[in-house]
Amino acid sequence: MRTYLDFEKPIAELEARVAELKDTARGGDIDLDPEIERLEGKSERLLRETYGRLTPWQKTQVARHAERPHFRDYVAGLTDEFVPLAGDRAFADDQAIIGGLARIDGRKVMLIGHEKGADTQSRLKHNFGMAKPEGYRKAIRLMDLADRFGLPLVTLVDTPGAFPGVQAEERGQAEAIARATERGLGLKVPSVAAIVGEGGSGGAVAIAAANRVLMFEHAVYSVISPEGCASILWRTADKAADAAEAMKVTAADLLSLHVIDRIVPEPLGGAHRNAPEAIANLKQAIVEELDTLGALSPEALRKARREKFLAIG
Template identity: 70%
Template sequence: MTSYLDFEKPIAALESRILELRDTADEGSLDIAAEIEKLQAKSAKMLADTYGKLTPWQKTQVARHPERPHFKDFIAGLFDEFIPLGGDRNFGDDQAIIGGFARMGDRRMVVIGHEKGDDTQSRLRHNFGMGKPEGYRKAIRLMDMADRFSLPVLTLVDTSGAFPGVSAEERGQAEAIARSTEKCLSLGVPMVAIIVGEGGSGGAVALAAAERVLMFEHAVYSVISPEGCASILWRTGDKADVAADAMQITAQNLEKLGVIDRIVTEPVGGAHRDQSLAIATLGVAIQEEFAALEKLDREALRRLRREKFLQIGSL
C-alpha cells in the first residue's frame, strides 16, 4: 500500500473510501460499481491536480519518498547485465555509492550511483545514501576504467549529501569529492548524470558534473537541504518550505537556469506510484542521450562539459 505524504491526505481519504466500497462489493451485498467508478475518476483528477501544482517543499517530500525507486531498482529494471565492482584500493568499500559494468541492450557502460536502502537494515548498511571518501574514490576508479576502455558513464544521483562525520573528514572527504568532480569533467567518454531523487550538495555534484544532466520531474537538486538553509538563515527548521521556494531547487527551476538539460516525466502521482513506468521512461531518455553523445570525440565532449558549466549563472 502506498505511503501518503501530508499534502496527500484528501487523496488518501478518497482512496481509502474506494477500498472500503470494493470490499463491500466483493461480499456481494450490493452493486456499487458505478459509485466506485465515479470515486476513481474523482481520485485520479485530484491526484493529477495536486501533482500539477506542487510547491518546491512538496517536491522535496516526493523526492524523499521511501517507496521511490532506488539504485538497485534501476539496475534491475534497466540493465540486462550488471557486474558490481567494490573498493577504492585504499581504505575499503563504501556501500552508499555502488558501481560497476553494465549492459543495456547492445550498449555497454559503467554505472555509478547512490543507494539509500529501502528498510531499516539496508538503510543502515548503505548509510542512507551518504557517501564516504572511499565511495567517491571508488567512483573515480570506475570512471578511470571507463575512460581506459572507452565506455560511457551513467550516474544515478540520490543523496541528501556526503557523510558529514568526523571519520569521513579525517579520511579526506572534501578532497575525495573535489577529485571525483574533477574526474567527471576530464572524462573523454560520454557521461550522463541523472538526479533521480535528492541531489544534495557536493555529494551529488561529485557524480553529476556531466555534459548532460537530467532530472526526474519531481526530483530536487540543491547546495544544501531546505532544512539546513532554514536553520542557518532563521535559526529554525520550521521555515524549510520558505527556504525551498527561495532556493529554486526543482527540475523546472533548474532547467530554466541552465543547470540541468532535460526533465524526465514521472507517472502521475510520482515515481513511487508506478516504479516500472518511471524506470522505463528513464531508460528511453538514457538511450537517446547516449545515442547523441557517442557521435562526439573526446575533445568535443570535454569542451561541451566545460562550456556547460562555465555558462551556468552567466547573464
C-alpha cells in the same frame, strides 16, 4: 500498504473509501461498480490537480519518499546485465555508492549511483545514501576504468549529501569530492547523469559532472537541504518551505537556469506510485542522450562538458 505524504491526505481518504467499497462488493450482491468508478475518477482528478501545483517543499517531500525506486530497482529495470565492482583499493567498500559494468539496451556502460536502502536494515547498511571519501574514490576508480576502456558513464544521483561525520573529514571528504568532480569533467567518454531523487550538495555534484544532466520531474537538486539553509538564514528549520522556494530546487527552475538539460516525466502521483513506468521513462531518455553524445569526439566531449559547467551562474 502505500505511505501518503501530509498534502496527500484528501487523496488517501478517497482511495481508502474505494478500497472499502471494493471489499464490500466482493462479499455481497450489491452492484457498487458505478460508485467505485465515480470515486476512482474523482481520486485521479484530485491526484492530477495536487501534483500539478506542488510547491518546491512538497516536491522535496516527494523526492525523499521512501517508496521511490532505489539504485537496485534501476539496475533491475534499466540494465540487461550488471556486474558490480567494489572497493576504492585504498580503505574500504562504501555501500552508499554502488557501481559496475552494465548493459543498457545493448550498450556497454559504466553505471554508478547512490543507494539509500529500502528498509531500516538496508538503510543502515547503505548509510542512507550518504557516501564517505572511500565512496567517491571508488567512483573515481570506476570513472578511470570507463575512460580506459571507452565505456560511456551513466550516474544516478539520490543523496541528501555526503556523510558529515568526523571520520569522513579525517579521511579527506572534501578532497575526495573535488577529485571526483574533476575526474568527471575530464572524461573522454560520453557521460549522462540523472537526478532521480535528492541531489544534495557536493555529494551529488561529485558524480553528476556530466555532459548531459537529466532530472526526474519531482526530484530536487540543491547546494544544501532546505532545512540546512533555513537553519543558517533564519536559525530555525521551520522555515524549510521558504528556503526551498528561494533556492530554486525544482526541475523546472533548474532547467530555466541551465543547471540541468532535460526533465524526465514521472507517472501521475510520482515515481513511487509506478516505479516500472518511471524507470522506463528514464531508460528512454538515457538511451537517447547516449546516442547523441556517441557522435562526438573525445575532445569535443571534454570541451562541451567544461564549457557547460563554466557557464552555470
